[in-house]
Amino acid sequence: MAEVSTVVLLDPLRPDVVPIEAVSFLSGPVQIDGTVPEPVRVALPQSTAGAAVIVMMDGDGPRIAALATSGARIVRAAPVHGDRLVEAASIMDRLWKRGGWEATQTHESLSVYLVEETYEVLDAILSGDEIDLREELGDLLLQVLFHSRIAQAHGVFELDDVAGALIDKLVHRSPHLTSSGVVDIAEQELAWERLKDVEKARASSMDGIAKSQPPILLAKKVMNRAARAGVTEIIPQATLESLIERCREADAALVDALDLLIAEVRNWETQQSRA
Structure with missing residues (x-):
């Protein structure tokens, strides 16, 4: 059996995306590892036993390390900032689909946890403990994932819609994103409030409190x-x-x-x- 010279690793979060650096290695004979999902496998060249290039899923640390130690070149896509958020959303989805405690919750039943987690974040800020703050922010993020998943189950909106609404808001209220030079903070705050007022179109300044x-x-x-x-x-x-x-x-x-x-x-x- 030929020795593996190149290992092309597919990202478990997006297995159907091939690293650009790997394209040239897929033009010849390749082994398709059993870890590659069938929908991805059928889109790749036919698997050739003993080929010097092997395509496998990323994540098996010891096995990948052994291949690297043997001299194989490891090709993987660079991590994308926010990948762990995608992974967290995937885990939330898996928990929901198992039909356990998570699937019995409602926006109302979780509201007490949302408030509690928010105050725990504030406590961590006041304590100055950055490690504790990181953990508490994670707990608060769980609430966002949870409420989004509940809404998705009812066909109202999902996590991407929540992120999309935030993106639209940030872009619309932050005209300085497209400008260059030093940002004037006072002007930035004024622009934010002005654009917010236009968006909300509230009849009274007391609305939305x-x-x-x-x-x-x-x-x-x-x-x-x-x-x-x-x-x-x-x-x-x-x-x-x-x-x-x-x-x-x-x-x-x-x-x-x-x-x-x-x-x-x-x-x-x-x-x-x-x-």
């Missing part, structure tokens, strides 16, 4: 929108600030009480572990 956010954040958003609209005298500023301060005090008192409870639970758990 998320009412489910915590009261203090809601107050800040409403007051900012009111100031932009030029309406600031309906409720005295002092009254609003007093109410906001009362919210802060109540939040602080609740956090202090919960910190005591957390400490007590940890103390109890420590005692139980020693018992």
